[in-house]
Amino acid sequence: MDWDKLRIFHAVADKGSLTHAGDVLHLSQSAVSRQIRALEESLNVTLFHRHARGLILTEQGELLFDATQQMVKRLDATAARIRDSEDEVFGELRVTTTTGFGTLWLAPRLTALYRKYPGLKIDLMLEERVLDLPMREADVAIRMKEPSQADLIRKRLMNIKMRLYATVEYLAENGTPATMADFHSHRLICQHPGTAQVAAGANLVQQLMSNDIPSMLTVNNYFGVLQGVINHIGIGVLPDYITEDLPHLVRVLPEVESGEVPVFLAYPEELRHSKRVAAFREFVTEEIFKYRKREQA
Known part of the structure; x- marks a missing residue:
């Protein structure tokens, strides 16, 4: 033809x-x-x-x-x-990740990537649906579980946990719960158990909802949960990586947390030699390393 x-x-x-x-x-x-x-x-x-x-x-x-x-x-x-030239990194790179990780962790750090590679054009696709990398729906993915698609290069970046957080203002007005039984006088903010989310987060929410909690706000992503928390609506279930950028949040009931959630970076085998992908991979790896160092300090 x-x-x-x-x-x-x-x-x-x-x-x-x-x-x-x-x-x-x-x-x-x-x-x-x-x-x-x-x-x-x-x-x-x-x-x-x-x-x-x-x-x-x-x-x-x-x-x-x-x-x-x-x-x-x-x-x-x-x-x-x-x-992709030998000396320059430029052109479009389509990156997909979850709404929560993309808005709360990745997007605020992209300034450093653009500063180093001003010719890059990042198309950031934030959704819970897993895009098909081998079919080129995206170039790079950061997901909260190991990708199962074939012909992908995978790199484990870190582990995260879901924990309970509130603002100082909220706790000053409503008190700080010492046990789950104290939640009867607090409002829980979380993702609805039926929305797409990591299993560990959904399990924690189910565990919390089994207690006598009179008032709740459910949202379909962690960015929305965070907005409720920082506006003093209640105590929210949030990923632990937010604490680096929001140190004013207070962790509530430190013994209550989800299991570990692995974070993976993946891209198609055919992009193994792409300089744009390599630049993004190195940038994310470096930012994770900085995050871990600050967390351990």
Whole structure:
């Protein structure tokens, strides 16, 4: 099949419009239409259903679009590797991690990475869904469990635990609980047990909720939990790494904590020699080392 025709087909399928695809490709609508007709004739199939509101892929069109998507991803990965020069680190790096870790730990530290590599373009994708690295949904992932996908390079960064924290102001007004029984006069802030989260965190929340806690605030990520805590709403279940950047928070009931949660960095085998990935890996490793030293001090 002619790659030029496939490239045009992919743009039309992606945009759902001949006009919009033409704008992206810098071609006229008629030129795009001619290439699509020629591709359909060469395959002897109809690739699009045409109607007044745009174009919809046929079943055969969906099959071809799946194939061109994979081709585009592979080409993007190859282009990124080619752009990595021997002396410079630049270009786009797509990093995925959880909302909590990304907002509370990673994003505040990116200044150091940009200072060293001003030509980098970080696309930070924060979500609980595990993106498919081999299929190039992202370049690098930091996850709260070891990735199970094949063909990945993995590096264990650290272990974290979920603990209870509150502000000085909240405790001054409401008192500091000495035992779980004292929680009857406090509000618990945590992720809802049904939301996507690490098993150790969910287990701790279940354990806490088995006590007589009259008032609660549940949020679907740790960033939201933190906002509730720093605004003196109650006592929150939070990852222990927040204490470095928020030393004014007070740990409550030190004997209450989750099991250890491993934090892994992973990236596809094919990006082993990518200088952008190497720069990010070294940056994260260095920041973890600093964090551990300060924690032990």
